[in-house]
Amino acid sequence: MPRVLLLVPTVTYRAPDFVAAARALGVDLVVGTDDAAGLAADGRLVTIPLADPDAATDTIEAIDRKIGVDAVVAVDDGGSLAAARAGERLGFPHNPPDAVAATRDKAEMRRRLARAEVPQPRFASTGADVGYPCVVKPTGLSGSRGVIRCDTPEAEHAARARIAAFWSGPVIVEQYVPGVEVAVEGLLRAGDLELLATFDKPDPLVGPYFEETLYVTPSRLPVEQLRAVERATARAASALGLTEGPVHAELRIDGERLHVIEVAARSIGGLCARTLRFGVGVSLEELVLRHACSMPLDGIAREQVAAGVMMLPIPRSGTLAAVHGREHALAVPLVEGLELTIPVGRPVVALPEGDRYLGFLFARGPTSEVVETALREATSRLGIVVK
Numbered sequence: 001m002p003r004v005l006l007l008v009p010t011v012t013y014r015a016p017d018f019v020a021a022a023r024a025l026g027v028d029l030v031v032g033t034d035d036a037a038g039l040a041a042d043g044r045l046v047t048i049p050l051a052d053p054d055a056a057t058d059t060i061e062a063i064d065r066k067i068g069v070d071a072v073v074a075v076d077d078g079g080s081l082a083a084a085r086a087g088e089r090l091g092f093p094h095n096p097p098d099a100v101a102a103t104r105d106k107a108e109m110r111r112r113l114a115r116a117e118v119p120q121p122r123f124a125s126t127g128a129d130v131g132y133p134c135v136v137k138p139t140g141l142s143g144s145r146g147v148i149r150c151d152t153p154e155a156e157h158a159a160r161a162r163i164a165a166f167w168s169g170p171v172i173v174e175q176y177v178p179g180v181e182v183a184v185e186g187l188l189r190a191g192d193l194e195l196l197a198t199f200d201k202p203d204p205l206v207g208p209y210f211e212e213t214l215y216v217t218p219s220r221l222p223v224e225q226l227r228a229v230e231r232a233t234a235r236a237a238s239a240l241g242l243t244e245g246p247v248h249a250e251l252r253i254d255g256e257r258l259h260v261i262e263v264a265a266r267s268i269g270g271l272c273a274r275t276l277r278f279g280v281g282v283s284l285e286e287l288v289l290r291h292a293c294s295m296p297l298d299g300i301a302r303e304q305v306a307a308g309v310m311m312l313p314i315p316r317s318g319t320l321a322a323v324h325g326r327e328h329a330l331a332v333p334l335v336e337g338l339e340l341t342i343p344v345g346r347p348v349v350a351l352p353e354g355d356r357y358l359g360f361l362f363a364r365g366p367t368s369e370v371v372e373t374a375l376r377e378a379t380s381r382l383g384i385v386v387k
């Protein structure tokens with residue numbers, strides 16, 4: 001039975017889905033996290049200092065010597081660099097660590113994409129150099145934290161001050177690209193990108209903050225545009241130097257022009273992976289574990305139906321007082337599930353500072369249109385009270 005060390009940030013929604021996938025595959029899972037005492041999960045837990053990739057790599061090597069490990073998989077951005085370094089040292093399938101580091105640094109990502117002439121927004125260190133509207137973003141955060149559209153130099157000044165209150169690293173400024181946005185889920189094997197799914201993000205994402213809400217697959221873009229999206233994603237992954245494992249990319253299409261917004265060396269975040277099923281009911285987590293263990297990956301075409309998720313945003317900062325109407329939301333035809341990820345009574349922080357979602361609504365159906373409609377209807381039936 002192969003043994004996988006799963007690197008999990010203490011704050012994650014996804015550990016249980018990987019545990020289930022490991023069980024289905026007959027993989028022995030050991031969960032490594034920053035603070036093993038702080039994570040409730042069944043199975044074996046070890047503490048690994050994920051925030052310090054060097055120390056984490058040493059710890060992983062020691063774990064391998066002690067119990068023998070066949071692969072290291074990072075659930076999220078937080079462990080991806082440690083997984084790459086450990087993979088390199090211990091000889092598991094892995095991305096080059098410098099490529100993973102480039103995905104965690106939005107400035108380095110832009111430079112690498114520029115060198116390879118991958119289409120992307122113009123970027124600079126001030127809005128004056130790219131023009132307005134622009135987007136200011138911290139180079140090292142994710143989940144839209146601190147990503148702010150600015151239409152004037154004054155707005156840029158205010159955005160920088162707002163970001164500085166919670167991010168002390170550099171920021172990058174990009175040309176604001178209008179148009180539609182899609183997300184691509186793929187799996188790299190020996191440098192070849194296998195496309196797993198393309199999602200439409202049908203809510204207008206025009207800022208000033210970029211809350212993620214709807215993801216619906218399959219995308220309704222014309223086939224030629226989808227091909228172009230796939231090609232651009234593959235070129236971007238290769239320009240960054242990524243070669244193995246899951247990638248999650250976001251691209252914008254402005255008329256005829258495609259722009260790569262970003263490529264992450266991980267699978268889709270939050271609980272959104274639950275929208276995806278491959279072959280006969282195989283989860284995305286199973287695919288990731290299979291790839292890591294060099295198990296066969298036949299039949300990884302996504303199921304035929306459409307699927308989608310509504311990531312429930314936090315309407316404003318405060319304390320989550322109540323979530324009304326859950327049964328009504330779940331009663332909407334095609335809606336399959338609702339997971340609230342923040343308990344009532346807890347503080348909630350809205351974007352651009354926030355780093356969580358309230359929860360996730362899932363739907364499946366014959367077409368992307370009906371899935372989207374069902375998710376919108378179910379969302380409208382929820383009463384989220386923040387005090």
Ligand SMILES: Nc1ncnc2c1ncn2[C@@H]1O[C@H](COP(=O)(O)OP(=O)(O)O)[C@@H](O)[C@H]1O
Pocket residue numbers: 121135137141142143144145147174175176177178181205210250252261262
């Ligand atoms: N240059 C840009 N033009 C238009 N929208 C952008 C731009 N950069 C980011 N965004 C919007 O902000 C979201 C988050 O930005 P992104 O660079 O992906 O950071 P994060 O790592 O936080 O997800 C994107 O999905 C997109 O909707």
Ligand SMILES: [Mg+2]
Pocket residue numbers: 143144250262
């Ligand atoms: Mg993003």
